[in-house]
Amino acid sequence: MPFFSIVIPLYNKEKFVSATLESILAQTFTDYEVVVVDDVSTDASRNVAEAFSGKFTSGFRIISHQSNSGLSAARNTGIRNATSDLIAFVDADDVWKPDFLERMHTLIHQFPEAGIFAAGYDEKYPNGKSLSVHKNLDFAAGEMNLVPDFFAANTYQPIFWYGSAVVRREVFAAAGYFDEKITYGEDTDFNIRAGQLFKMAYYNGVCASYTMASENQITRASLSTKNITDFSKYEADAAGNPSLKKFLDVNRYILAIAYKLEGNSEKFGLLANAIDSKNLTTSQRFLLHAPGFVVRLVRKIKLLFLRRGVRLTTFRK
Known part of the structure; x- marks a missing residue:
C-alpha cells in the first residue's frame, strides 16, 4: 500500500x-x-x-x-x-x-x-x-x-x-x-x-x-447561482466556541459582500443579519453597511493594486 x-x-x-x-x-x-x-x-x-x-x-x-x-x-x-x-x-x-x-x-x-x-x-x-x-x-x-x-x-x-x-x-x-x-x-x-x-x-x-x-x-461565476454553506446549522456548536463563532461570521461577511456586489439584497441580508459585528474588523464593518457603489469602488482599487503585486485586505486589524 x-x-x-x-x-x-x-x-x-x-x-x-x-x-x-x-x-x-x-x-x-x-x-x-x-x-x-x-x-x-x-x-x-x-x-x-x-x-x-x-x-x-x-x-x-x-x-x-x-x-x-x-x-x-x-x-x-x-x-x-x-x-x-x-x-x-x-x-x-x-x-x-x-x-x-x-x-x-x-x-x-x-x-x-x-x-x-x-x-x-x-x-x-x-x-x-x-x-x-x-x-x-x-x-x-x-x-x-x-x-x-x-x-x-x-x-x-x-x-x-x-x-x-x-x-x-x-x-x-x-x-x-x-x-x-x-x-x-x-x-x-x-x-x-x-x-x-x-x-x-x-x-x-x-x-x-x-x-x-x-x-x-x-469563483468567476455568479455566486447567486451557487449553493453555499448553511452556517446556521453550526451556531449551536459555536455557542461554546468563540473561535468557531468568529470563523462563521467572517465567512458570512465574505459571502455577504459578494452578494452585495451582485445586487442580491435578499441573500445579503440573510447573512449580514446573522453576523455579530464584534467579530469583524473596523473596515469590514464599514463595507458591510456601505452602499454597493462604495464596495464596488473599493474592489476596483484592490484589484488595481493586486495587479501591481500589492495586496490590500480588510482581514488585518
Missing part, C-alpha cells in the same frame, strides 16, 4: 493539468499513488492526463464520472477509491513544490495525534505574480508544530487549502465527506466539521501554489 494517495479532481483543465502532474513527478518523496477523477471534461483534459500514465511507476488511475457532479463529488470519489489511509489533494490547475510530500511525511511522523497535515502556499495570478499569504499564526519560518486553534488560524486568510493538505481517512469517517450539495465554499463547510474534531499539524513554509484564476474557476 502506498504511503499517500493523491486525489486530483479533473474538469476542463487541459492547459493546466500537465503542470500539476509534472509537479507530482518532481516530488522528492515518491511512495504514492495518483487517483485522477475525471468529472466528464468536455475538452482534452483526460487525454492529457492519460499521456502521463506510463510515467508513474507507483500507481496511476483515472476514474470517470458518468455525469458532471462537481468538485466535492470528484474528491469524494477519489477518497473512496484511494488505497492509502493518508489522502493528499491537488486540483488540476495547482502545483506542488518538490518537497511537499516529504514535508508532509515528516509532519505525520512528528505529530501522529493530528488528523490534518498542511503547509503554507502562495497565490499565483495570471500576470505571473505570486503573493504570499498573511498568516494569523505565531510560527517561525520553517517551523513544524500543532496549530493551537484551528479556527483562529484560518479565520482571516486561511493558512492552508486542500491543495496543500493531507487528511487521514478517519477524519472523513468521523466528520463526513465533502458536501456534494454545496457548489461554492465546500472547503469551508468541511473545515467547520473536521476542525472541531481533529488537530492540525502545520509546516510554516511554502510548499504549493494556488492558481487564482484558471479558465473555469468557480
Whole structure:
C-alpha cells in the first residue's frame, strides 16, 4: 500500500493539468499513488492526463464520472477509491513544490495525534505574480508544530487549502465527506466539521501554489447561482466556541459582500443579519453597511493594486 494517495479532481483543465502532474513527478518523496477523477471534461483534459500514465511507476488511475457532479463529488470519489489511509489533494490547475510530500511525511511522523497535515502556499495570478499569504499564526519560518486553534488560524486568510493538505481517512469517517450539495465554499463547510474534531499539524513554509484564476474557476461565476454553506446549522456548536463563532461570521461577511456586489439584497441580508459585528474588523464593518457603489469602488482599487503585486485586505486589524 502506498504511503499517500493523491486525489486530483479533473474538469476542463487541459492547459493546466500537465503542470500539476509534472509537479507530482518532481516530488522528492515518491511512495504514492495518483487517483485522477475525471468529472466528464468536455475538452482534452483526460487525454492529457492519460499521456502521463506510463510515467508513474507507483500507481496511476483515472476514474470517470458518468455525469458532471462537481468538485466535492470528484474528491469524494477519489477518497473512496484511494488505497492509502493518508489522502493528499491537488486540483488540476495547482502545483506542488518538490518537497511537499516529504514535508508532509515528516509532519505525520512528528505529530501522529493530528488528523490534518498542511503547509503554507502562495497565490499565483495570471500576470505571473505570486503573493504570499498573511498568516494569523505565531510560527517561525520553517517551523513544524500543532496549530493551537484551528479556527483562529484560518479565520482571516486561511493558512492552508486542500491543495496543500493531507487528511487521514478517519477524519472523513468521523466528520463526513465533502458536501456534494454545496457548489461554492465546500472547503469551508468541511473545515467547520473536521476542525472541531481533529488537530492540525502545520509546516510554516511554502510548499504549493494556488492558481487564482484558471479558465473555469468557480469563483468567476455568479455566486447567486451557487449553493453555499448553511452556517446556521453550526451556531449551536459555536455557542461554546468563540473561535468557531468568529470563523462563521467572517465567512458570512465574505459571502455577504459578494452578494452585495451582485445586487442580491435578499441573500445579503440573510447573512449580514446573522453576523455579530464584534467579530469583524473596523473596515469590514464599514463595507458591510456601505452602499454597493462604495464596495464596488473599493474592489476596483484592490484589484488595481493586486495587479501591481500589492495586496490590500480588510482581514488585518
